[in-house]
Amino acid sequence: MFKVADSPLDGRVPDGAIADKWDNRKNELKLVSPNNKRKYEVIVVGTGLAGASAAASLAEMGYNVKAFCFQDSPRRAHSIAAQGGINAAKNYPNDGDSIWRLFYDTVKGGDYRARESNVYRLASVSGNIIDQCVAQGVPFAREYGGTLANRTFGGAQVSRTFYARGQTGQQLLLGAYSSLMRQVGAGKVTLMPRREMMDLIVDEGVTRGIVCRNLKTGEMEAHTGHAVVLATGGYGNVFYLSTNAKGCNVTAAWRCHRRGAYFANPCYTQIHPTCIPVSGDYQSKLTLMSESLRNDGRVWVPKSADDNRAPNEIPEDDRDYYLERRYPAFGNMVPRDVASRAAKERCDAGFGVGDTKQAVYLDFKHAIERDGEDVIRSKYGNLFHMYQKITAENPYQVPMRIYPAVHYTMGGLWVDYNLESSVPGLFVLGEANFSDHGANRLGASALMQGLADGYFVLPYTVGDHIGKHGSSLKPLGNDHPVVQEALESATSRVNSILAVNGTKSPDSIHRQLGQIMWDKCGMARTAAGLKQAAEEIRGLRDVFWNEVKVLGSGDSFNQNLEHAGRLADFLEFAELFATDAWHREESCGGHFREEHQTEDNEARRDDDNFCYAAAWEFQGVGEQPVLHKEPMEFNEVALSTRSYK
Amino acid sequence: MSGQGMNLTLRVWRQAGSEDKGEFRFYQLNNVSEHMSFLEMLDVLNERLIKLGEEPVAFDHDCREGICGMCSLMINGQAHGPDNETTTCQLHMRRFRDGDTITIEPWRAKAFPIIRDLVVDRTSFDRVISAGGYVSVNAGNAPDANCLPVPKQDQEKAMDAAACIGCGACVAACKNASAMLFTSAKVSQMAVLPQGKPERARRVLNMVAQMDEEGFGSCTNTSECEAACPAGISVDNIARLNREYLKAVVFSDEGV
């Protein structure tokens, strides 16, 4: 199914002790003088935490920036939906936290499949993020004395999570957005909303710009500059049902992949343990109930499989608090992959609850008895409200019913230590890259990573590329052959989708793709299932190109066409996903291969053979991709079996 | 209702483009489950339209969790429909009855031109923010976060205002299409926090000027905006904006 490259891939990690690497790298990087910065244009695709923070920072430094998103406003990027919080090693609660401990927890939480040096840098700038956000006026929760408050998240035994009610992502994004809008007002950033990136423009191996479709008018536009920063988020919607916003897609990343950017670890998907279960076949998305709820909620199922009593009628003795039973040290706060698998295990064994038996209880009874309803309301009011809206049940009175759902994608475009992809001049930030979370992301660390990348890493590293190449890269006009070619290829792709004129809606095909992914590439994977998934995906791709029906035209606002275009890319990407999952003959983090588990059903890694990031090189649709292996070296945190017992 | 779903008549605004004259069209939709969200009901309608060869109804949406502010819709004349503090994406069909006729229209305001069907252009909101809805601090300049204690009650007040999702329901609900609730929420958030104090005078002056320039109407204190707001933003913020504005005009050097 694939070929392997001869030589290992180099992550270009700087020399020196782990704590000095970032400083060492900063000292080596080329600088662009303040007067010269204004001669350069940087294209930032995506305005979530990663993109908005990068675009604002670059403009503050003096670069000219164009910022793109597909929504009508940068403020609506999917980061807005993050609920629970953001980690930082501030050690304000004085409970023994440190940069090293946050680094260690993240490496371990990622099941030893992340790049150590990146994670260390992430932990070391985490404190600056909180400072920056507070300076912007982000209203983080506070104690009565006026200092910042913290809560605990999964995979940690310290309180290091900062939060703004259940709307942390919203407040952080609005902070970054306000900085971005300040630069728009100052004329340093040009906003390009309602644009979908359709292609990357590459000339002689160097990134020169992008092609995007103006979603309002349908016009194809080329935008060229001196560097492209991609911060287009994750690809969880390849599963159709996920906690992601409906527009989240792989299109921008996939188009870059087709132009030479390696795609790393596509199979690493995070299935979040606490989501509202599926209720019907019209279901369009799944809703997360934040991990922070596990601070006060206890997860249980009945001890007896055929216990049909209402939850409140089941006495303590007949309840199985299975996380507390299996993992006494971390209890309900085990990492997500562990909690999700444990829920699936109970449901598969027949202990699930509710009509579908595909759910477990998350119960706040004890917390309400202990702290009172008002305290619980002040911490989680908006989540309880949301739960009640969707299910028509009152979680102050009856336990929530929850089930795992696709939530986050650790895989993404491969980047080196500078966050530069395998195509020079293309930088990738946030959820769209692969580098910091290994095979499983800890809660509250995606927000941290997005802002670390955008405020504190990229602004330095992009200068190195521009310092080296900037003066030789003259802007390309629309008549340049590579620009022409990219424009034509994007236009012809839109036209071919419209030309199929079959009978099946994009949504119906997308749902089918989601079913294949969930059944065979979801929480439990097998070699045979993955092989079959790859075949079914190829088949479904043919169905798409022969039977999809998209009405309307390419030169107008056409949401169905947008969806079809994204689906076409998911259908190519999904095959790589299955191939990656099939090739990785081990279990690690969110990647669970049934063949590779311990007697008590924990993931069994194979460090001798798979301690690498799998970076795939595109060879053509349906062609065997080339696998580049970047060895993951662990010099600081010794490789060991994760235990949360 | 259980088992059998509801039968509904939908009266939907269709408009091919910003320059076109729109019209209402009627669609019959049967067997709608009470557990569906309002947008899922529209998804079902659109799937049916595609089968019939009619272009699906365009409507904005993204998170479907009530937080991104992308969804909109006037539902039976109410912004985001009948439920309090609920966006259209969080509204569920159990709120409606078998046999209902539901009228679905876009936000209507001069500053929100229609793009297609139920989709409008709200970039005017972004321009109001870019006129002053920020603290002027560059990345890399910030002191330690705990250097600046903020009383818990001030932080809570700021958070109440900062919860605005920027959907535009306040404008759509207001007979003058005023953007006062939106603008005042941002002005308030910054006015109660110490971080926002240095720029408070120019912020309020510039944001109000931009609001006027975008063609939003003036505020006549009918509080329709508060009633329609899915994020529970209070009209107290408008009072605070007015105080801020007055102070800026009278006491600051920024002038008007």
Ligand SMILES: Cc1cc2nc3c(=O)[nH]c(=O)nc-3n(C[C@H](O)[C@H](O)[C@H](O)COP(=O)(O)OP(=O)(O)OC[C@H]3O[C@@H](n4cnc5c(N)ncnc54)[C@H](O)[C@@H]3O)c2cc1C
């Ligand atoms: C419900 C939910 C709750 C979460 N809670 C937390 C939490 O509490 N803590 C935490 O740390 N993490 C959380 N996460 C994860 C975290 O929110 C995301 O990983 C993170 O916000 C991603 O940020 P980003 O900037 O990389 O991308 P996004 O915020 O997804 O932004 C992507 C941007 O790219 C643009 N874009 C995408 N595709 C294209 C295209 N083809 N063309 C043009 N533009 C495009 C979009 O318009 C958008 O502006 C949560 C995630 C979900 C789904």
Ligand code: FES
């Ligand atoms: S779709 Fe995001 S608020 Fe409704």
